[in-house]
Amino acid sequence: MITPFSYLAHPAPATLRAGRIACGLLAATLAGTAAAEASPASADAPAAPRWKISGFGTVGAVHASTRSADFSSTVLHATGAGASERWSPDVDSRLGAQLDLTLGRWSAVLQVLSEQDLEGSYRPHVEWANIKYQATPDLALRAGRIALPVFLAADYRKVGYTLPWVRPPVEVYGALPISSSDGVDATWRWGAGATRHATQAFFGRTDTRLYDDRRLKARKIAGLSHSIEHGALSARVSALSARLTAGIGTEVFTPLRAFGAPGAALAERFAIDDKRVSMLSAGFSYDPGQWFVSAEAGRAHTRSLLGSTTMMYAGAGYRIASLTPYLGLARVRAHGATRDPGLPLAALPPQLQPTAAALNAGLNVYLSTIPVQSSFSAGLRWDLASSAALKLQYDRARPTDGSRGTLINQQPGFRSGQAVHVASVALDFVF
Numbered sequence: 001m002i003t004p005f006s007y008l009a010h011p012a013p014a015t016l017r018a019g020r021i022a023c024g025l026l027a028a029t030l031a032g033t034a035a036a037e038a039s040p041a042s043a044d045a046p047a048a049p050r051w052k053i054s055g056f057g058t059v060g061a062v063h064a065s066t067r068s069a070d071f072s073s074t075v076l077h078a079t080g081a082g083a084s085e086r087w088s089p090d091v092d093s094r095l096g097a098q099l100d101l102t103l104g105r106w107s108a109v110l111q112v113l114s115e116q117d118l119e120g121s122y123r124p125h126v127e128w129a130n131i132k133y134q135a136t137p138d139l140a141l142r143a144g145r146i147a148l149p150v151f152l153a154a155d156y157r158k159v160g161y162t163l164p165w166v167r168p169p170v171e172v173y174g175a176l177p178i179s180s181s182d183g184v185d186a187t188w189r190w191g192a193g194a195t196r197h198a199t200q201a202f203f204g205r206t207d208t209r210l211y212d213d214r215r216l217k218a219r220k221i222a223g224l225s226h227s228i229e230h231g232a233l234s235a236r237v238s239a240l241s242a243r244l245t246a247g248i249g250t251e252v253f254t255p256l257r258a259f260g261a262p263g264a265a266l267a268e269r270f271a272i273d274d275k276r277v278s279m280l281s282a283g284f285s286y287d288p289g290q291w292f293v294s295a296e297a298g299r300a301h302t303r304s305l306l307g308s309t310t311m312m313y314a315g316a317g318y319r320i321a322s323l324t325p326y327l328g329l330a331r332v333r334a335h336g337a338t339r340d341p342g343l344p345l346a347a348l349p350p351q352l353q354p355t356a357a358a359l360n361a362g363l364n365v366y367l368s369t370i371p372v373q374s375s376f377s378a379g380l381r382w383d384l385a386s387s388a389a390l391k392l393q394y395d396r397a398r399p400t401d402g403s404r405g406t407l408i409n410q411q412p413g414f415r416s417g418q419a420v421h422v423a424s425v426a427l428d429f430v431f
Contacts, residue, residue, distance in 0.1 A: 047104030060092035060426035160428035214247035307370035373405030
């Protein structure tokens with residue numbers, strides 16, 4: 001799977017360069033970043049408001065060979081393909097609309113997105129809502145709900161049309177399912193010869209509803225991202241840190257604490273309760289026109305049920321008129337075990353051993369969600385119109401080491417180590 005910085009329909013070779021430039025502009029507009037590239041209006045010129053409405057969407061269907069779990073593009077979906085449905089439209093389907101307003105040095109963006117959540121609903125939610133002030137031609141300041149600048153496709157990961165594949169590799173992008181935060185950022189754009197740089201510092205928080213009364217909260221989100229563009233080469237390096245709290249596993253941790261010091265130690269170790277999480281990522285894409293290659297790697301670390309993981313992917317594609325075949329490899333592995341012995345049963349009174357054994361089993365069900373997985377992907381993109389693309393993709397995903405990998409809704413008969421074959425079809429469009 002590949003991540004070219006800009007990707008749209010690529011016409012005849014003589015116009016490939018112009019096509020890539022047009023693509024970059026469209027992708028930036030959809031991501032709400034086009035205004036950051038522009039110089040501020042002259043202080044002497046009257047500022048007239050400029051409005052722009054745009055949108056994007058994906059209509060998809062996914063089939064998975066397993067019946068003991070669901071293949072999904074994110075852990076924040078309720079269902080997927082496999083155990084829930086043989087063919088699922090919920091894995092990739094979404095619809096988004098965006099409103100951009102520019103008024104001199106000031107601009108604003110509002111993006112509303114509808115996709116399946118953890119309750120199975122498609123309730124629209126605000127993905128972005130921020131105001132930007134272009135302090136100088138090179139420095140922009142923003143406040144509001146802003147995309148987290150982690151990974152190459154951070155600004156347009158939801159816009160399937162700007163990507164050559166059906167979805168970003170879940171082994172990598174699944175490490176950060178939250179794609180935005182509420183806060184502030186500052187971006188300084190500068191150049192050195194033919195190389196363009198963008199250095200972005202950000203700070204914020206997020207509060208996401210999971211299901212019922214459980215929420216995922218991240219505070220003190222802080223980080224730094226640096227992007228480089230030089231001809232056909234694009235690259236990004238990012239670092240992020242936050243304090244994370246999630247109402248997950250309370251049905252295990254609360255009774256564990258009743259078992260004294262051993263249970264309290266397990267709860268303290270694994271509960272996602274104000275735990276520090278850190279992430280580093282680096283990636284590049286090289287896209288001279290006829291072909292492209294891309295690779296990205298990252299490391300996520302936290303002392304909780306989320307564990308510590310290293311993830312990577314690499315891939316390439318070749319353009320033949322309106323067709324683009326591509327291949328990719330991806331992998332995520334855990335640092336540390338995906339199982340724990342839990343409470344020492346032999347040291348407990350016989351009447352408490354069944355309860356302790358059940359709690360140990362529940363703990364290990366949660367630990368099996370730490371992803372350990374490798375996958376191979378092959379696909380074909382057909383640009384059937386100037387604003388629509390049809391994609392077919394095959395994935396062979398194999399969770400190992402007792403992990404369920406990136407699958408969700410694990411069933412009693414699930415067996416780690418078995419390959420899951422996934423077929424996807426998606427129609428991406430922009431308007």
